[in-house]
Amino acid sequence: MKPVCLVMGAGAGIGGSVAKKFAGEGYHAVLCRRTDEAGLQKLVGDIQADGGDATGFLLNAVNENTIEEHIVGIEKEIGPVEVVLFNLGAQIGNRSLEDTSHKAFELGWRMATFALFRMAKVLLPIMEQRGSGTFLVTSATAAIRGNAGQHSHAAAMGGRRMLCQTLNAEYAPKGIHVAHILVDGAVDAPDTLGKMLGEEAFRKLREKRGLEKDGLLLPEKMAETYFHLAHQHRSAWTHELDLRSFSDLAWWNHR
Amino acid sequence: MKPVCLVMGAGAGIGGSVAKKFAGEGYHAVLCRRTDEAGLQKLVGDIQADGGDATGFLLNAVNENTIEEHIVGIEKEIGPVEVVLFNLGAQIGNRSLEDTSHKAFELGWRMATFALFRMAKVLLPIMEQRGSGTFLVTSATAAIRGNAGQHSHAAAMGGRRMLCQTLNAEYAPKGIHVAHILVDGAVDAPDTLGKMLGEEAFRKLREKRGLEKDGLLLPEKMAETYFHLAHQHRSAWTHELDLRSFSDLAWWNHR
């Protein structure tokens, strides 16, 4: 029975690439996403075509008990979840305070903060019993700096980052590695950035960012670092790192 | 008609002391808290006995429309809210992940993050129309560092801090001063710390912290800084500062 790498939020960007990387290294990749059955099946099929093991689930993480039931089921039917990637985003683009509804603000929190808490609450005790496990969390610049128009996103991500720290403080001594991965730049991900910008603007952005497409963060390259994190020896764990393209400015720099 | 200083979360600690300070400087202090009618009336009465203006409301900020309706009412009946202090805490003591229920985690967010968002959403547009206003937010070390057992509190406060940054980025250019006050230490506040620790432990802590009681943060002294923040000239605003007793370690230091 292969160890499982569970990806919550598996689109054709970071999530799918991480799933593929881990499957290629001997994990059974379990991909969960909210919509797009065809997209999900393509990701699963690609991994299987490469000789890897993968299973896909369409699920809405925000719904009560969804995360909880799936994890129990995966542990029972597929294998032990040794690595989890929490990869749900909550970016809704820039909206002024007046245009940010109570509902939008709450939904940001439900996806980006509360779903992580729920996942930790069901999975960390299982990992604790095994004495090991890796809990990777994709995060964003908004977790450490709040820009205008980012009320829902920044509040949710700020909560996410602090939650990663409390989880790490409580579970690292029990052998569980919690890592907060600060993605500080635009990712070459058609399912998120692409949809947010629209096809045309996304195409232009990719062109503008350079010949080799590496002005955008390339998810298959990012996956290398996710994999490295999950395989650091426990005497030398990283809790937080940033990732950005060489050609992009760090969030703290200005042009 | 005096300008109003509205305190959301007005116990016999920071909230009450800030209300008293502003009332003494010519504001009509409006004190809101969830429970303890007698405690509220004592605070209001003390201010009035000193010749100040004060009004008290018992309200549960978490309930739908409560904040919103009160602000509309205050603006109409009492005066323009020129200064608001958002002072709701969400500290529930240390609880392991397993002992932190979904409900406790959500309640932390409702009080510490969402209530602030709701208050900003109703009040900032009013202040924007006047072209000025001060929005003070009491915050805690948990907003920048997550310790074990602080899952609910740290996630809520981390969200609060990022929200203050987004609000500041959007409203400072419109003349509204948003300040995030990081209270990094125990406050000499019987209504919060006192209740959390119990009477006996609170008494011992006060004794241990020294002759002049200033190992604990003294709320009437903190109020001086709150008042100063609200009266900085707009050419030199502070968005974030820390407060601690001289005899306490900063959060980043270790013994």
Add this chain to the structure above:
Amino acid sequence: MKPVCLVMGAGAGIGGSVAKKFAGEGYHAVLCRRTDEAGLQKLVGDIQADGGDATGFLLNAVNENTIEEHIVGIEKEIGPVEVVLFNLGAQIGNRSLEDTSHKAFELGWRMATFALFRMAKVLLPIMEQRGSGTFLVTSATAAIRGNAGQHSHAAAMGGRRMLCQTLNAEYAPKGIHVAHILVDGAVDAPDTLGKMLGEEAFRKLREKRGLEKDGLLLPEKMAETYFHLAHQHRSAWTHELDLRSFSDLAWWNHR
């Protein structure tokens, strides 16, 4: 004998304004600067014309024993240094790595970091004997974020900020208040910004920043916060705060 407020780096900006503010509140202001005898005498004369006490010294803080000897002399001849403002800057404008000489890099450190250390080393033990004192340090955004071209300045300011933390950790329990004031924006100071930009560019900047000149930080308004810091009760001290104009972006925000 009046208490002394010693300003190291007293030009016609922050330093001069802080000296004036404290003199107006009953301190004997001692102004030290490297050059411009006429400018120094004007600052001293203005304070005296307002009925305050002030003394000026031209000195080069970088020279061996200069700081040390002056402090001994001031303590002996003028009065106890209850408040010191370390206000030496080390901004030399943007220079690429190749254009930053060993000498320029070292000079930045000598002025911005080492001179602060030397001042602390001579003054803090004196304050410790008295059991009180305030050590204010003007700092810059470069202390927390390094931009291209800021090699000398950022390294020096980063050292300054950490030094303020070590001094605070060691001396706060002894009753000495060390505060790190992060000036995050351009100051309306002809002696520094004005000289760096040149008269014409400085004039244009002031015009562009708005009708009421408050797009730039106004030093006489900043001085209010410096004074407040020096008079916080020791139960509620601030170690770090930021200052910027309402119309400027915080360093962590981007347009």
Add this chain to the structure above:
Amino acid sequence: MKPVCLVMGAGAGIGGSVAKKFAGEGYHAVLCRRTDEAGLQKLVGDIQADGGDATGFLLNAVNENTIEEHIVGIEKEIGPVEVVLFNLGAQIGNRSLEDTSHKAFELGWRMATFALFRMAKVLLPIMEQRGSGTFLVTSATAAIRGNAGQHSHAAAMGGRRMLCQTLNAEYAPKGIHVAHILVDGAVDAPDTLGKMLGEEAFRKLREKRGLEKDGLLLPEKMAETYFHLAHQHRSAWTHELDLRSFSDLAWWNHR
């Protein structure tokens, strides 16, 4: 001609382990240290015994022109320096302000900050001409938080961190990867920690930290992350990460 991995500060801890790792992966490791010819030759010999290429130099980085001349020589005689690890420390143990001499303070800066600047100044233009290169910098918790007694160390490391940010901002767009590695814990390194603590205390610490010795950071495990950093694709570079043992508290947490 193999690419060179140059280690400045190559003792039997991080420096030596990184040299060994890179040599094992096809680099010519160049090890530089100030003292202990026998120790240096052992490190070089061990690498060669494993079939790797290594060269050692005894040099005092603080001396004028030493770094500069060695780099020119290495580039000419051994190969292109594709990776450099700046690994000089400046920890001198806890010393009160009164016990920290001007000389000690300055030496900290000369080793930890200025030597890095000098190395960058000679090496980055060479890397720029090649359009690629990796500049790894070992750093310490003192770079982001200053404790009592750490005046020299924290000021030097704070300067180091800001310098890494300015270098990164200027050279990342030119294809050169600058990474600041925050070592947040005690390293199992007899040459530094061992000497600072003394043999007996070091032995006790290793015992106390656990059966598998991994309460201390193990340098050969840390070297895996250094190697990973140097081989991240330029579309997904990390500028800063932390490293600590699973059983240690993060610097921001308290027991």
